[in-house]
Amino acid sequence: MSFDHIMSVTIGGLTVGMIYALIALGYTMVYGVLKFINFAHGEVFTVGGYVAAFSLLAMGIDASTPWLKVAGAIALALVAAVTVPMALGLLIERIAYRPLRGRSRIIPLLSAIGVSIVLQQLIIIVFGPKPVTIPTLALSSASVNLFGVDVRVLALVIIAVSAALMVGLTYLVKSTRIGKAMRATSQDMEAAEMMGIDTNRTIAFTFLVGSALAGIGGLLVVMYYGSLKYDAGFLYGLKAFTSAVLGGIGNIPGAVVGAIVLGMTETYGVSVDLGFLAWFVLAGLALGIYVQMVRVPNRRLAHIAADRRTPEYERSIMNVYRLAPYHGIKTLLAERTDALLSVSAADAVRLMAGNIFLAVLATIMFINSSVRIDTRWQPVIAFVVLMVILMFRPSGILGEAVTEKV
């Protein structure tokens, strides 16, 4: 594993992660406010990319165009790639989501799936089923030398632009009037209305911001990869949603962290040998053992009522966790006389199973240390990450920022 390779893989992962983050912010903001998955968001992103690509093509840009003209064209494409998705986002919200406010969770989700299909087919009808390709520009092929590694300028541009947008968004949500209204609407819509906030306008604004970010993401993707397919939004959307969940849904910094983690996982997963990845699994195992031996038992001990808190009882709980293969299973199989003990035993056995799985995985990876996962499996990585995170920690890395009204 050379330093150059690691460096270029890291930059690649960061770039992909930043694009996911731009899309993920739209998911996470809408989820935060309306508590539903805006499934059509991925298609809004695709529309942004298509609009950008077609406006670049319409302006007749190619490799020989002077750079000032290219810059002007990109600026115009950016305007198109922001305004069209914004209008689209507003329209979708007004037509397909607003009439469904307050209905049970899966009803708006169904509507969102419908909208997503409609948009995808409309893209095919309007722009044709072939992927749109833009000519190679000097900007998209230029590269700079960074710590001895050739890095595409565009990758750095993507990272910088996304980071700036995220800082801007954080400022918008944390420090402006409309941001305050967004947070209030997200916490309690009725109460926000009583405080004089126009929630409809606030929600529309949320869609507006999310769609604009997705549109910019579309432009960046088109410029980075040079082409975009009509169904790209499905995969990008799902990966972005995965990022949002990974970081904690409704949580804006979380979406960025989740997106970077996902981008890195995906890129590292198929670009380095298993032997290198095994170290990450090993780190995960260390964390797992810490959780099993220290974190969870201490949390359980805090639940013991004062009058029962004898050293023997504490020790038996600790033993269940520390010697899960013996005490844990024994307690699990024994007659359940003590609720806390049997809950702990189930917990311990589950954690142990996870840790054993990680250990086995790391061993297999070390044995096949020179093997590399085929790129064909790359899309699967994101889906596996999504399933694992939803099963084991649905609240994400940084925790959810969604207030549930019961």
Next chain:
Amino acid sequence: MAIRMKTSSGQDTAPTHGDTVVQRIASAVPGWVWWLAGIVIAAGFPLLNVIGVVETAWLRVGVVSLIFVLLSLGLNIVMGETGLLNLGYIAFFAFGAYTTALLSSPKFEIRWPFLAVIVVSTLVAMVAGFLISLPTLRLRGDYLAIVTLAFGEIVRLTIINLVPLTNGPNGITGIYSPRLFAGAKPALEGIEAWFIIDKPLEYYYLVLVCVVVLAVLLTNLKNSRIGRAWNALREDELAAISSGITAVRAKMLSVVLSAGIAGFAGSLFAYYSNVISPESFLFMQSVIVVCMVVLGGMGSIPGVMLGAVVLQALPQLIREAAGAARSDFEVYRMLIYGILIVVMVIFRPEGLLPDKIFKREAHEVDPRELEMTRQSLFDLEEGEKDLGV
């Protein structure tokens, strides 16, 4: 198959205000008449082909429609009855289809008997359903939908990438036709042919029998203790748990059962189409089945059957009428499906042939229901009328 059941519990309701004349007449006819009419129409349809009125292509549409009826009946269990959205339902269909293809094709030179294959395919799909439900059922509704979507995609991508087992994107070809009671009379060459199912007509009746049996079973299940538990969970999980329903177990049962039905349908599909490839198990297919359930009416067995037939047969009708090129038409087909979902969900969430309970739930305050409730309160407390209950 236009079947309309009056009420699932068989209790008679008087025509309420606001119904049209047609609806009044329709509700005056007992439920079994509609069932019978549906079965007669469905069973009589191939005869039109036999006497030469319709082309065999239509019979093929009929077989595929019936397979999708099976699928949407299965999805209805989780989506309609239990209220869990499954966006990767086609994965269980794929499990059934690929199990059948592996157990009855030249791929590994295996030819198991038809009944054994179909049972194993169902079981494989059920095990897959069990395994996926084990860790996911504790998730809330929309997350469950996304996990199942991810599961469906993982299954599809694995099928594509696992070339030694599945031939990857090329799919498995030459699946043997089912032999019913194969080997019962091996000596008689002429008679053996009678037992082989390989014509659309034979497939049609085979699948039709399965549909009818399944519809009857599911109607009974719906009115059973289990079915009521599912409905209770759909409407208010907390209240259902408080009433003594083990939520996870009931949900698991519904997921496993629906997976089994999908596996069964997948097995029939593999036999019927002879060739299966990952193309048949796209996310869009899951969405189409969801569409069928939403159109027909979540939780309504006759409804989802109607929805499946309409959505599977209608595109064919339009295609014939418009004479549009196939690839061109597919785009508009999906466009119409998408619009259909949005329109149905906004304006008629209970579907074409609504389930009674779901209808009540969809329209939160139904003035007629309110009136009826008030009426029954009066009936109960005749003497306390003055209190203004």
